[in-house]
Amino acid sequence: MPTEEFSFINAKGEQLSGRLETSDTPARSYAVFAHCFTCDKTSLAATRISRRLAEKGIGVLRFDFTGLGDSEGEFGNGLSCDRTDIIAAAESMAASGRKVELLVGHSFGGAAVLSAAASIPGVTAVAVLAAPFDPEHVLTHVETDTEHDGEGRVPVNIGGRAFELAPDFASELARYEPEVEIAKLGKALLILHAPTDAVVSIGNATRIYTSARHPKSFISLDDADHLLTRRRDAEYAADCLSAWATRYLEAPATATKPQLPNGDGVVVTETGAGKFQVHVATASGSFMADEPVSVGGMASGPTPYGLVSAGLGACTVMTLRLYADRKSLPITAIRAEVTHNGKGADGRDEFDRQISYDGKLSTDQHESVMRIADKCPVHRTLEASSAVVTHSVVELSPAPDTASQHAEAMDEACRQNS
CATH class of the missing domain: 3.30.300.20 (K homology (KH) domain)
Structure with missing residues (x-):
């Protein structure tokens, strides 16, 4: 399955690193995946769910938030930073000819997509997995360095790993009003949560659901752990998400599948993504052809x-x-x-x-x-x-x-x- 490196610039001019998951056939829609707190784009949940959605025809950009993974900048600048990173990701995708209609957020990333969705006009659906109702929940997993002098960034320990947070990290979260923000989401919402989640309790899913307006749906992830480390749990979540999202995503411009030719014949069809990208169907398989970025293409296939x-x-x-x-x-x-x-x-x-x-x-x-x-x-x-x-x-x-x-x-x- 094709995986394309997709870097973009955030609101601060920093380069964020992403990977775009697609399949061998044109995507019917595109999504942005926001990973969990202190994770990155290579987490099991981000990778497996993105690839499964790509198999179902939804291309997915999974990227590293500021200061994490391969992205530039300093980590720990609060929910507003993650929010603007998601908006920048969607805008960069749109600029490349891939309109983002779906946002998917895991854990703290779920809180981030709930915050960002209303600011991305093309988004019609939002899905959150194991997400906290109030982003302040993340502070229960943060151990502050007691020797901090109160100046500058705050050294903390999160899950046995050392990080630094912005001085106003906690106060910014305290100012956020999740019930108000979720109520004005204005997008179709899917909540996926495991009743036995030991990190973010199921009560969070209940509060998100009751705060949201319709259309809204809930799917139980049964005994999955918080990080969805079992492949079957991640793939089940992706399968449910794909089926649900179909109702809210724009129908592809070309609904008919190209006829596969015989012998050496080929069928070449525009995908609608980017300026030059085309889908090439042969008797034995298919692939994309494109032009380099330098001439306005997306470099998604051979020229x-x-x-x-x-x-x-x-x-x-x-x-x-x-x-x-x-x-x-x-x-x-x-x-x-x-x-x-x-x-x-x-x-x-x-x-x-x-x-x-x-x-x-x-x-x-x-x-x-x-x-x-x-x-x-x-x-x-x-x-x-x-x-x-x-x-x-x-x-x-x-x-x-x-x-x-x-x-x-x-x-x-x-x-x-x-």
């Missing part, structure tokens, strides 16, 4: 010329393997590195191809291998140029089975040089 280079490299390696096996050459591995260099001096496109292999060959054998590489079918196609016949059609007709023709061409190239 069109990258795909042409891949075709040349793949055909080269396949043809050489066929030849090596036929001639019983002692070659154990073959590698072709292909780069598109743009237009050459003669005005034609130039591809640079470097071929390497493991095995000791004589000079004559080596020269034969290089000659065969120049005769691979895709090489010949590129060198001779091709005709592209364009038709306007309502529905894509099944593509001719040219895969067998390609295999025959590789075999012929070997026979001619036997």
Whole structure:
């Protein structure tokens, strides 16, 4: 499953580190996942729930809050800092062509998404897992250094780990009015909580539910622990969340699934994400193609010329393997590195191809291998140029089975040089 590095800048100009989880097919919607207090984007809950949602068609950005994981800045600046980080994450996703409709928050991250949701117009649904009703609850797990002189940041111990909090961390939480904020949420709300949660009691879920306005839903996580460390608990939560969210997420622009072609045919469809991203469907699988960030793309897949280079490299390696096996050459591995260099001096496109292999060959054998590489079918196609016949059609007709023709061409190239 594709995982894309996705960094963005927060309100203070600091770079926050994130990972965007998607699947091999276009996402029908996007979400932001807010992790628990002092955790980061690699926590089991964040990783497993995000990947499970991606399998269900919801792309998820999980990121490190300020000062945690790989993100810049100082940790412990309060709920308002986490709130603005979530807003910055959603805005950055939207700027990349991925509108965020769903916020998911775990534990203290749940309190943060409840605080941030009203400020993100595109968000239609919010889900909280094991979240405290009042963010002040987190202070019950904070041990303050008794030797602190009252100046500057406050050294604390949280779960056996040393941190520093902003001097007004506690006072800011005290000023927050959860009942008022939750009542004006204005989004569909799902609360997932385990009755046996020993860290944040089930009573917190009750208070969130009674404070919220409809539509609101509650799902019991049975005997799951607070951090959802068991895979089955995280995946169950994600499955329930996905089914619930479908009612509140915008229907994808293209509801019909592209027809899978036969043979070497492909179906290329816009995803609606970003400026250039397309979904490429083949008879054996699918993937994304895109352009680099430098030209306005999202770098979520190979470029069109990258795909042409891949075709040349793949055909080269396949043809050489066929030849090596036929001639019983002692070659154990073959590698072709292909780069598109743009237009050459003669005005034609130039591809640079470097071929390497493991095995000791004589000079004559080596020269034969290089000659065969120049005769691979895709090489010949590129060198001779091709005709592209364009038709306007309502529905894509099944593509001719040219895969067998390609295999025959590789075999012929070997026979001619036997």
